[in-house]
Amino acid sequence: MAGRNGRTVRDLRRANRTAVLQRLYFEGPLSRFELGPATGLSSGSVSNVVADLVADGLVEEAGSVESDGGRPRTLLRVAPGSGHMIGVDVGETRVRVELFDLTLTELARAERPLTQQRYDVEVIVGHIRDGIAEVLAAAGLAPERLLGAGVGVPGIVEHTPDRGAVVHGQTIGWDAVPLEALLRAGSPLPDTVPYVIDNGAKTLGQAEMWFGAGRGARNAIVVLFGSGVGASLVTPEAEHGRAVEWGHLTVRVRGRRCRCGALGCLEAYAGAESLLARWREEGGRVPEGTDEETALTALLAAAHPADDEEPDPVALAVLEETAEYLGAGLSDLINLFQPERILIGGWAGLQLGTRFLPAVRRYAASYALRHPAEKVTVELGRLGPDAVTVGAAILPLADFFARGGRRPEPAPDHPAPAWRTALEERAPH
Structure with missing residues (x-):
């Protein structure tokens, strides 16, 4: 039965479960x-929702605290073992697969290095399946x-009704x-466990906003700086982030050819x-046969050598x-988005690190x-x-929370009768 705002009792119950789960997850024990x-x-x-979540095994007791003049109050937390997710990073040098419990504690990982034929689709699919x-x-x-397997990939991800993520x-x-x-074809996962696929910059942004340097920001941009560059935009309208192909913004007309084929990206x-290509072209000593x-x-060692060695002016x-x-x-x-924070991640961004950051800030300003x-x-x-990988694992976790901590139900062979749907919607909270 729907109320004036179109929400049913089932919608309200799900929203209440989501609210309690998320508070316990981010701020618990409470x-x-x-x-x-x-x-x-x-x-x-609160009592009804907590009882429901405890019965489902999603919430458990975590000790107690003294109260003002009354009985000690029992603390509650999300039960770590009540759900598991897999995160997959299809990166530039390897495919990384990690298994997490519900609190995103890593339980196991597998890595597959990528060779010269690193983006052969069959190879990537095989690495993901084997890693899982x-x-x-x-x-x-x-x-x-599993609640699901999240996969972060380079490029634009289109979600289609007939072929899934393309x-x-x-x-x-x-x-x-x-x-x-x-x-899904030949998957080690049953059909009830979803694959959730999205852009790698977006999954990076999701992780930093939930657990990293983006916490508390309403408007932020998270940059993925690896072999190439990408970005994820987080705003109140796109709270889970939106990938933007920032790396293919034209910065120099008729400039260097980008690996996308265009000039000046x-x-x-x-x-x-x-x-590294520009260092090599200018006579830098790039190690051969290395990743x-x-x-x-x-x-970096050439530009900032140890001891009293002279820095390489070309590298600098x-x-x-x-x-x-x-x-x-x-x-x-x-200029376009007026964010309050910009965060730089990715293996190259982190490797260049704090020594590189002041110059980037100076030029940005x-x-x-x-x-x-x-x-x-x-x-x-x-x-x-x-x-x-953490951000990729968050993709199915966020969906799980949005459903009030319930797993997706398999689609019925036949639609439920109207009388049953009406009774479920009228069920007491």
């Missing part, structure tokens, strides 16, 4: 007394106990790849791949130019409009190289 003001629910509603099977076996967890990854040669359907100047992470380490110049392009790119984000530039802070992300 007592029932504290949950009332925190959620805006009456004490009776490996982490489940390592933890001794049955696949049906990836348009121009820079990696993926043209409308039906990744969700490919993963930011990624052709600010990504680790282009940074990008090792080569970037060598560039390339880093300075990269900082300027990155800062100029950030200025466009500042010099290219941006003064008023929004004065209101933004530019910092490094806090979650390290696992942030994309």
